[in-house]
Amino acid sequence: MTISLHEALRSSPWSGLPGPSTAEGWIARARQVAAILSVDAVERDRAGRTPTAEVRLLKDSRLTVVLGPAAHGGGGQSWTTALRVIRAVSAGDGSIGQLLGYHLLWAWAARLVGTDGQIEAVEELYTSHNLFFGGAVNPRDADLTVRDRGETLEFSGRKSFSTGARVSDLLVLEGAFAASGEHVFAIVPTDQEGIRFLGDWDNLGQRLTESGGVDIDGVEVPWASAAGFVDKTFRSLVYNTLNVPLIQQIFTSIYLGIAEGALATALAYTRDKTRPWPYGSAPQESAAEEWYILETYGDLQSRLWSAQALADSVDAELAGLLHARRETVTERARGEVAVRIAASKQVAAAAALDTAHRIFEVTGARATSNAVGLDIFWRNIRTHSLHDPVAYKRREVGEFVLSDRIPEPSWYT
Structure with missing residues (x-):
């Protein structure tokens, strides 16, 4: 008999168990998570509460680190597996499938645009600590303004969509220098002054994705964390x-x-x-x-x-x-x-x-x-x-x- 989300968090069905070792095993685990989510998906959707418990379920099942390096406790799987995992979770609850999909995208962000050193640091950090990603990157809004403060960069502005950000540990920011228009990505801790969530996600569907707006006010990032930049110059591929x-x-x-x-x-x-x-x-x-x-x-x-x-x-x-x-x-x-x-x-x-x-x-x-x-x-x-x-x-x-x-x-x- 399938257990509910509340029961799963209380009993921790994967506690003490190693993560799956095969693609099939990860997909099977995703289906287990989907079965749990489906029990009360409608009730949770109607209530519209912040999906803190749902993100904890994703973490407990370790679907959050399916792409993470095995050396740091991750699944070491490919994107073919990850995409099937997202599909399986979405069958149980589309909102939580979206949260997982966006998390896995942003977990891969350093690999997409970062330097080798940044990739290694980010993947070790999020995998070993099982951290959850959100993003403030909606391109239909004006870019966040980025200012060069010498040793640091400063991000400021507003994004009207920031899926998963409110329940994240790490937040991907994207902005542009006012003078040149050059874009900059950076990963920052979510829990800090200067990041304020508007709590205004009130849509027809995907109600538990926490896709509302966010204000970014003077968030500072070391230049070393500017993804893909070396000596303040971006290395394009x-x-x-x-x-x-x-x-x-x-x-x-x-x-x-x-x-x-x-x-x-x-x-x-x-x-x-x-x-x-x-x-x-x-x-x-x-x-x-x-x-x-x-x-x-x-x-x-x-x-x-x-x-x-x-x-x-x-x-x-x-x-x-x-x-x-x-x-x-x-x-x-x-x-x-x-x-x-x-x-x-x-x-x-x-x-x-x-x-x-x-x-x-x-x-x-x-x-x-x-x-x-x-x-x-x-x-x-x-x-x-x-x-x-x-x-x-x-x-x-x-x-x-x-x-x-x-x-x-x-x-x-």
């Missing part, structure tokens, strides 16, 4: 621009997880509670024998299998670049994987939206009860799939197949 393709494929994992959770929940409801329609030309004894229910589930599952297969393929392609020697990643390779990610994301979003919408047709009128909570899946996918216009992803694929044009790196490509 194509690899640095993989941050956006990576987060877009993380979105794919979240969307597929939400679809998987919606379909599994609906199937269970139909088996146990949906009644057959008695007024048709050939009444059935159970809902599981109704032709329109069988046809709908067959269509939804087929679409989901297709989206999963594409995502699995693209996950492997992206991981091949993320785990390559950073100097070897070319603009062409980066562009081609960005196109494939654009295809994967838009297919996953369409499958998830369709699934979350149509499950009501095969569960019945009683399934609209607030106590059932099937609305959580539609609200979650509808909210996050608006992150950036999916139409632009379709256009990127079209430009590639028609004109062999790869996307230029941007904050959304």
Whole structure:
């Protein structure tokens, strides 16, 4: 029998156990976490409390260090595993899957743009202490202002979205020098003066992601912590621009997880509670024998299998670049994987939206009860799939197949 989040935190089911040693083991653990989260996902979503307990569950299960170096107690796994872990957790609770996905992205941030020394220091720090990341990097807002104070940098400004930041131990800041416009990333402790969370996240879905605004006021960072800078000069690589393709494929994992959770929940409801329609030309004894229910589930599952297969393929392609020697990643390779990610994301979003919408047709009128909570899946996918216009992803694929044009790196490509 699946235990609840409260029971899991009280009993610590993974206490004293070593972390999984295989990709399959990590994915299985993620499914255990998802099962725990699914028990009261609706109630927690309705309450809308800060997900402190949920982040503790992620830490206790050590999914937070699935990518961390084994030498420091991490899983030492690849991004193919990490993306499947995000997908599995999202099936149990889309909000917490998003928190985990963003954490793993920011945990990889030093590797994306940092120097070798910065990578080693950050990965040892977060892995050995099992620290949780958030980010204040929303590109649709004005950049944080960065000022050179000699030995330090000073960040100031406001970001309207800062997913996971309020429940984080470490916060990724991004800003630009006013004169040159050059961008700077830095990782800072979250609990400090100068960082104030606005507590204004009040959205239709993904309610437990703590994605509200944050004020940054005079946060100082040593120049040595400016990611990728050596003697105040940034060392640029194509690899640095993989941050956006990576987060877009993380979105794919979240969307597929939400679809998987919606379909599994609906199937269970139909088996146990949906009644057959008695007024048709050939009444059935159970809902599981109704032709329109069988046809709908067959269509939804087929679409989901297709989206999963594409995502699995693209996950492997992206991981091949993320785990390559950073100097070897070319603009062409980066562009081609960005196109494939654009295809994967838009297919996953369409499958998830369709699934979350149509499950009501095969569960019945009683399934609209607030106590059932099937609305959580539609609200979650509808909210996050608006992150950036999916139409632009379709256009990127079209430009590639028609004109062999790869996307230029941007904050959304």
